[in-house]
Structures are given as structure tokens and as C-alpha cells.
Amino acid sequence: MTPDAATIPGALVRAAGRFGDREAVADPHGEVRRSYAELLDRARTVARALVAAGIQAGDRVALCSPNTHHWIEAALGVLYAGAVLVPVNTRFTGPELLDVVRRSDARALFVAGPFLGVDRLEQLWHAGPAPRLEVIVRIPIGPDDEGDWAELTDRAAAVPVARADARAAAVRPDQVADILFTSGTTGRSKGAMSAHRQSLGVAAAWAHRGGLTEADRYLVINPFFHSFGYKAGILAALHSGAALVPQLVFDAGRAMQLVERERITVLPGPPTLYQTLLDRPDRTDRDLSSLRLAVTGAATVPVALVERMRAELSFEVVLTAYGLTEAVVATMCCPDDDPRTVAHTCGRAVAGMAVRIGDAGEILLRGPDVMLGYLDDPQATRQAIDADGWLHTGDVGRLDERGYLTITDRLKDMYICGGFNVYPAEVEQVLARLDGLAESAVVGVPDERLGEVGKAFVIPAPGATLDPDDVIAFCRQRLANYKVPRQVEFRSELPRNPSGKVLKRLLRSQP
Structure with a gap:
């Protein structure tokens, strides 16, 4: 049988x-x-x-x-x-x-x-x-x-x-x-x-959009216990015949060594992974020319990062994607998309999936790959999937005329400053262009006068010198006043979940 x-x-x-x-x-x-x-x-x-x-x-x-x-x-x-x-x-x-x-x-x-x-x-x-x-x-x-x-x-x-x-x-x-x-x-x-x-x-949708084949060698840094490592990793390889090279714990030097030794062609990960590789002073000592495909997401992706990934890390194709545990891969860019499209959108729907924008700009998904439901929790399932089969993601976004999706933010991450809605992802996209700044996360914190104001948690680039006034002044030149963070805190790292998303609830809960 x-x-x-x-x-x-x-x-x-x-x-x-x-x-x-x-x-x-x-x-x-x-x-x-x-x-x-x-x-x-x-x-x-x-x-x-x-x-x-x-x-x-x-x-x-x-x-x-x-x-x-x-x-x-x-x-x-x-x-x-x-x-x-x-x-x-x-x-x-x-x-x-x-x-x-x-x-x-x-x-x-x-x-x-x-x-x-x-x-x-x-x-x-x-x-x-x-x-x-x-x-x-x-x-x-x-x-x-x-x-x-x-x-x-x-x-x-x-x-x-x-x-x-x-x-x-x-x-x-x-x-x-x-x-x-x-x-x-x-x-x-x-x-x-x-x-x-x-x-x-x-798995098939991801493999198809990324052009995965039996000639590929795939360095899997995303944890297998996460949907990406398991379904867009192990199961995508079964579909395509690619060879999997799992990395036990991410170490940039070891990752570059494996790329060279194993002739890795596919290397997905969050934006911070690629930024870390680019910042390594020993990067030019390694032969990374085998790399062809990067797939990223889970955070703001600056256009400059996409361009550097192609120019300095040898990637022929850089794609962004959008998904969540309940649907895994919903949208994905295409190999011929330009750097701006890759940086500012998450691509268009993969095979069989439908995307629309609902109330308050919430992203809704429907299709064959939306989960069956939550284990032993029919109430949470009904709250997540409506009577028409649409999964309510809790993410806010917009669709352009091509059907490409842009994530604005999480509904819960939006805060109201002086009566105006502020979406932290917009502020983070601006901060990504500040020289000397490696990464940022913006949250709303209580303020007696304005209700909430922005607080930026900032990781400086290696060797860079920044102070809070630099960060705030940079934002004032590029954002409406109510969007400008009022507080800046420097960090060496940010709390994350396994997919690389910053755990903003932990940042908001800190004094």
C-alpha cells in the first residue's frame, strides 16, 4: 500500500x-x-x-x-x-x-x-x-x-x-x-x-514562489519547531528535493563557514540575520558566491538592506513574505520584483489564498491553507475565523493595484498620540535610514498630556556613536510631530519570538 x-x-x-x-x-x-x-x-x-x-x-x-x-x-x-x-x-x-x-x-x-x-x-x-x-x-x-x-x-x-x-x-x-x-x-x-x-x-507554495529545486542547498537557521523551519524548510525540501543543512544555534561566523563549505544557495531569515552578516569584518574572507535566494520578513526591511544583500552577499533573488502560524505563508514576492517592492511589500497571495482588507484596515485571509482551528478552543477559533471563512490576522495593512500587500502594523501595536493614530512600523522604516543605527523597535508608552507617546528602543551599529537627540532630530526632519518618538533607549538586543518578531509587549511592560 x-x-x-x-x-x-x-x-x-x-x-x-x-x-x-x-x-x-x-x-x-x-x-x-x-x-x-x-x-x-x-x-x-x-x-x-x-x-x-x-x-x-x-x-x-x-x-x-x-x-x-x-x-x-x-x-x-x-x-x-x-x-x-x-x-x-x-x-x-x-x-x-x-x-x-x-x-x-x-x-x-x-x-x-x-x-x-x-x-x-x-x-x-x-x-x-x-x-x-x-x-x-x-x-x-x-x-x-x-x-x-x-x-x-x-x-x-x-x-x-x-x-x-x-x-x-x-x-x-x-x-x-x-x-x-x-x-x-x-x-x-x-x-x-x-x-x-x-x-x-x-510548503509547495513557498517552494514554487522561491524556485526551490533539487539543485539547491538550504541552510536552515529558522527553528524547526517554528512553522517556517518545519513547513517552509523540511516539507519544502521534500517537495523540491533540496538538501537541508540545519544549524544548531545561529552564529554568523559559523553560518558563513557553512555557506562556503556546503555551497549553500538558499538562506532565509529575519532582516537582522543579513544585517549581522553584512556587519561582520571577516565576511570578505569567505566565499559566499553560491548564495542565490534570500527570503525575509517579520520586521521592517529597508530598501538599502535589500540592495546590499544583492550587491554584497551575492543573492540573485531577495524576497519578502507574510504569514503567521495560522496560515504560515499567505503572500510572497516574486523573483523579478524590484528592491523597493521587496522592501515595502510582502508580495501577493500565493496559490489558492485570498487577501482583503477589513475593518480598521485589518488583513483578512481565506484559502485552503488557513488552519483547521485552535486545539480545544472553539471560542478562540470563532473569534479568529469568521462565518465566511476569513481569518482575522490582527495585522493592519493595505493592498495596491497589483494585489501586493504592505503591512502597516499590528492592530495592538498602534497607539494614539494626541488623538492621532501612530503606526510604529512607519517610524521604524524611517529610523532604518539613520546612519549608525542597526535596528529599532517603537512602542507607545503612557503620557499624561498626550495619552501615549512613542518610545524607540535602538540598537546602534557596531562602532557607531549615537545619542537620543540624534535619533529624535532625525525623525523630526522626516515625520509629523505626533509620530516622532519622545523617548529613546539604547539596547544591545531586542526580545524576540522564534520567527524573529520583536516582542513589543515585553518592551511596553518595562518601566
Whole structure:
């Protein structure tokens, strides 16, 4: 029996058939390399081990680990066994991990061993009991950590390959494939559920718009636990035959070394990633000429940055995109778009998606890849998806005559200064042109006279000298008075979620 092609197990089988001995994964952590045929074999092994442990079709399996080949094999194995994948943010504390495990009713957990000084499993047990959690597999990350990963092959021996293949063949396209918990930028996270056909749909749309092919080598810095790393990374590679090179932890010097060594062609990430590379004094010592495609977003993208990425980082194509956990990829630029279009818009709708602007300028999305709903939260689902099927994103934007979308801001980020609406993204776009400024985030803070005024959190460029008066004076020359920040605070970094978005609620909550 062959799995349905519109399911992730089917996509894996199809990729193994099409790409066979071509490299699927080149993991520099441990120097592990897998062909597509080997990747299918490893996913089958994980699936058989889960079946042997009593995991049933439809059971939820949580996965909390950084970007290595283990994550890819575990995720595909979970799905091959007909179970539901629940990726977990590796930045979560023990109580946050326990919350996801409990709310998802997970029966199994793949979890990294001690990593960056944190033992997540130990934190989980300290946080409290997880009565339904019956199977735990520790993934070895540290040099002295053996984990349980190597034991999967022995466990799998009790289950014939044909039994795992039957599980995979029984999966249907409309079944829930994964539950991704939102980043929680507005409070407690919610579990967005997507079907197999939807997760594959967004992957195919991203791969098509970016022109991803089997000739590409894709450095994945975006975390696999995030929708971008998982769906626009792992699943997009299954669709196209590209080779994945996961990076465990982002380090600019190591990233440049991998680009040179692995002849990386595709390198997506937030704007700060590219700015960091451009600011490296040793950048010219590395051969980055293999780079061809960058896809960015999640923040203001200055035109000058796009131009420098093409001129100094060798990218032939720089694209911006827009999406969220509930829809993943909604719009995306095209390879022939000019730098201004790339910097000022997020492109036009990808295949099958529709975009319109609703009340108060809110961006609404509808189409085949909008989530099924939130896990065990029908009220939140009804609030997010209206009776006509439109997803209310909470983002504010506008569409031009070409159907290209520009993000103005988040509804919740807009503040009112002296009776006038101020959209921080507009102020940040202006600040991006200030020499000596690497990045900024603007929020509204209380003011007795005006209600709210702007406060700019600023990261200076390496070696630059700025003071608050410089920042304010620059804005006064380019913005209406009510848009000019009244306060400036310098920072070495900004709080972010895994997709690179600045957590402005944390900035607003600070005195």
C-alpha cells in the first residue's frame, strides 16, 4: 500500500522515489549525512519504534529539540506512524513545556538532552506531573550525551516494516498532521491545527514562489519547531528535493563557514540575520558566491538592506513574505520584483489564498491553507475565523493595484498620540535610514498630556556613536510631530519570538 500523495508520509515516499541517493540532510552537528532514501528508512525506523511503544494513530507526540537531523527524522517518523506532531519551542521553561504537553495530551515526547546549560526533561519533571506521557526519547545534543536515540533501532525490530507502511497508508489528507502553538505575543499560546494537505500546501507554495529545486542547498537557521523551519524548510525540501543543512544555534561566523563549505544557495531569515552578516569584518574572507535566494520578513526591511544583500552577499533573488502560524505563508514576492517592492511589500497571495482588507484596515485571509482551528478552543477559533471563512490576522495593512500587500502594523501595536493614530512600523522604516543605527523597535508608552507617546528602543551599529537627540532630530526632519518618538533607549538586543518578531509587549511592560 502506498501512502496518499497529499499526506506527509506520501510526500516522503515520493521524495525517496524521485531523489533516491541525492543528499537530503547534511547535518554539521555530528557530521551526519542522509540521502532521501535513507531519510525514508530512518523515518520508518522511528515510526516502528513508536508503534512498538504503543503509540496509536492520532496520538499526539511532542518534539522539543534544536535543529539537527534527529528533529527531521523524529518529525517524519511521528507522521509516518499516523500520529500528530506537536513541535515545542526550545526556549520554553519547564512549566511552559509541561503546559504544551498537558494541553496537547501528548503520549510521547522527543526531547533534547542537556543543551546550552539546560536540561529540559529535568525542568519538565520539576514543573509537575504529565499523567498521559508514557514514552520519552532523549535526543543526544551534547558531546557526552548518549540519550535514547540509538535505542530506537532495537525497539523498531519488534514491528515489521509492513506494519509501519500500513500506518502511513491509512493517513488521510484531511487528518490533523500537526499542532503548532502560537508564539504567545499577545498572551497564552494557542495550538493551531493543520491537516496534512495544508502543511504540504504551504510548503509547495513557498517552494514554487522561491524556485526551490533539487539543485539547491538550504541552510536552515529558522527553528524547526517554528512553522517556517518545519513547513517552509523540511516539507519544502521534500517537495523540491533540496538538501537541508540545519544549524544548531545561529552564529554568523559559523553560518558563513557553512555557506562556503556546503555551497549553500538558499538562506532565509529575519532582516537582522543579513544585517549581522553584512556587519561582520571577516565576511570578505569567505566565499559566499553560491548564495542565490534570500527570503525575509517579520520586521521592517529597508530598501538599502535589500540592495546590499544583492550587491554584497551575492543573492540573485531577495524576497519578502507574510504569514503567521495560522496560515504560515499567505503572500510572497516574486523573483523579478524590484528592491523597493521587496522592501515595502510582502508580495501577493500565493496559490489558492485570498487577501482583503477589513475593518480598521485589518488583513483578512481565506484559502485552503488557513488552519483547521485552535486545539480545544472553539471560542478562540470563532473569534479568529469568521462565518465566511476569513481569518482575522490582527495585522493592519493595505493592498495596491497589483494585489501586493504592505503591512502597516499590528492592530495592538498602534497607539494614539494626541488623538492621532501612530503606526510604529512607519517610524521604524524611517529610523532604518539613520546612519549608525542597526535596528529599532517603537512602542507607545503612557503620557499624561498626550495619552501615549512613542518610545524607540535602538540598537546602534557596531562602532557607531549615537545619542537620543540624534535619533529624535532625525525623525523630526522626516515625520509629523505626533509620530516622532519622545523617548529613546539604547539596547544591545531586542526580545524576540522564534520567527524573529520583536516582542513589543515585553518592551511596553518595562518601566
